[in-house]
Amino acid sequence: MAERIWTAALAVIGDEILSGRTQDRNVAQIAVWLNAQGIRLAEVRVIADREDAIVEAVNALRGRNDYLFTTGGIGPTHDDITVDAIARAVGVDVVVHPEARAVLERHYADRGGLTDARLRMARVPEGARLIPNRMSGAPGIRYGNIFILAGVPHIAAGMLDALTGTLEGGAPLVSRTIGCWVAESEVADLLRSAEKGHPGVAIGSYPFFREGRVGANFVVRATRQALVDRCTADLTAALEHAGRQVVDGGI
Amino acid sequence: MAERIWTAALAVIGDEILSGRTQDRNVAQIAVWLNAQGIRLAEVRVIADREDAIVEAVNALRGRNDYLFTTGGIGPTHDDITVDAIARAVGVDVVVHPEARAVLERHYADRGGLTDARLRMARVPEGARLIPNRMSGAPGIRYGNIFILAGVPHIAAGMLDALTGTLEGGAPLVSRTIGCWVAESEVADLLRSAEKGHPGVAIGSYPFFREGRVGANFVVRATRQALVDRCTADLTAALEHAGRQVVDGGI
Numbered sequence: 001m002a003e004r005i006w007t008a009a010l011a012v013i014g015d016e017i018l019s020g021r022t023q024d025r026n027v028a029q030i031a032v033w034l035n036a037q038g039i040r041l042a043e044v045r046v047i048a049d050r051e052d053a054i055v056e057a058v059n060a061l062r063g064r065n066d067y068l069f070t071t072g073g074i075g076p077t078h079d080d081i082t083v084d085a086i087a088r089a090v091g092v093d094v095v096v097h098p099e100a101r102a103v104l105e106r107h108y109a110d111r112g113g114l115t116d117a118r119l120r121m122a123r124v125p126e127g128a129r130l131i132p133n134r135m136s137g138a139p140g141i142r143y144g145n146i147f148i149l150a151g152v153p154h155i156a157a158g159m160l161d162a163l164t165g166t167l168e169g170g171a172p173l174v175s176r177t178i179g180c181w182v183a184e185s186e187v188a189d190l191l192r193s194a195e196k197g198h199p200g201v202a203i204g205s206y207p208f209f210r211e212g213r214v215g216a217n218f219v220v221r222a223t224r225q226a227l228v229d230r231c232t233a234d235l236t237a238a239l240e241h242a243g244r245q246v247v248d249g250g251i
Numbered sequence: 252m253a254e255r256i257w258t259a260a261l262a263v264i265g266d267e268i269l270s271g272r273t274q275d276r277n278v279a280q281i282a283v284w285l286n287a288q289g290i291r292l293a294e295v296r297v298i299a300d301r302e303d304a305i306v307e308a309v310n311a312l313r314g315r316n317d318y319l320f321t322t323g324g325i326g327p328t329h330d331d332i333t334v335d336a337i338a339r340a341v342g343v344d345v346v347v348h349p350e351a352r353a354v355l356e357r358h359y360a361d362r363g364g365l366t367d368a369r370l371r372m373a374r375v376p377e378g379a380r381l382i383p384n385r386m387s388g389a390p391g392i393r394y395g396n397i398f399i400l401a402g403v404p405h406i407a408a409g410m411l412d413a414l415t416g417t418l419e420g421g422a423p424l425v426s427r428t429i430g431c432w433v434a435e436s437e438v439a440d441l442l443r444s445a446e447k448g449h450p451g452v453a454i455g456s457y458p459f460f461r462e463g464r465v466g467a468n469f470v471v472r473a474t475r476q477a478l479v480d481r482c483t484a485d486l487t488a489a490l491e492h493a494g495r496q497v498v499d500g501g502i
Binding site: 012015016017018019020021022023024025027028029030031032035040041042043044045046047048049053075076077078079111112115116117118120121136152154173175183184185186188189191192195202203204205206207208209219221 | 266267268269270271272273274275276278279280281282283286291292293294295296297298299300304326327328329330362363366367368369371372387403405424426434435436437439440442443446453454455456457458459460470472
């Protein structure tokens, strides 16, 4: 029986990523976290702080994935338009969430109080629930299968922590890496055969140039460890048979 | 007269980014390079090594941007399917480019010769031109407004070098950053007014938490330096008037 594969998409919202000012860190951390939940990150879009761009991406991605995550654009300033755009995408109003308001009131009690700008961070698409944020005041937001996270990576990480174990997923993808000091082009046929011989396995080949020499790491991925181990053993044997030294764990 | 804005999209092709194994470096470097060419990176998609996903993204992105860049999937192994997918997306055959073949023959002359696997790297969509690659053997590929680059960041960088100054663009986006040790929520109104008062300017607000204190950098962006400088001066004055110390250049 084919295993059900659970997928998620991620929309990274922010001009600062598209301008090159900020190096994104959320794709990798969300990918790794999702995998531990048994959910595969299937696609990512990086989009500008523009309402129509966000609406388009949200509607394209939420329908064809089990989950949609967004990062960025939920702060107190004028360029934080994620909540409004998502509410428009799903066709509901924006309301102030009473619990979020209470959280912010407590958080800002000794920091100058809850101003209008700060109250913006209590706004949610009507019907949404909150995702706790232990790092700073403003909570994340869950609306249906959409998870709206902060853009600052350590705050997003705290929100992921709060979601750990709460999303339905399947078997996590497991992987094993082996490395060789070899040009990948010299072992391309071996790789192709090893993948073909083990249905359900995908082998990625990642070349590098280091210490003046070329090498490559081969990542064997599948949902079952036994399958990964069998394929890795066969590939290792084939590489060694061809006179190549194999480094288990990768180089 | 409104200035013509030139835009590019980027498709990052690779399971290794979606699995979280590899931290992407190409979005930021291509964004910065594009800006120097007077071209704005308008959107990015990260997609799996799956032909239908690549075809869909290429066709969505190439039509609505002046340029489309792709990274990844042009090596010699079975998981390198970018050329085939792009040829299918644009409706042409895949052919061996004679000049690419000659380049690879020279490159591999003292490295074991041009095997079938290596010859894969000379395959291009019919009608394509080559982008020189000084770093390793295999060239990048240009087909119409599509630029097919390597996934390994320093090789992609070399291909960008070869393209520098060859693409038509408009005025580059210029920016100036100022920083404040302040919670962005305390100055949200000032930011909004400064942006409103200077049409053509976008102000991004990027909060951080450092040395036990909150702060924020404000990035003022426009296509004309004079406009950026005027808006920055006004914003600085407004922040100082509100009793805030401003750090020119950002914190």
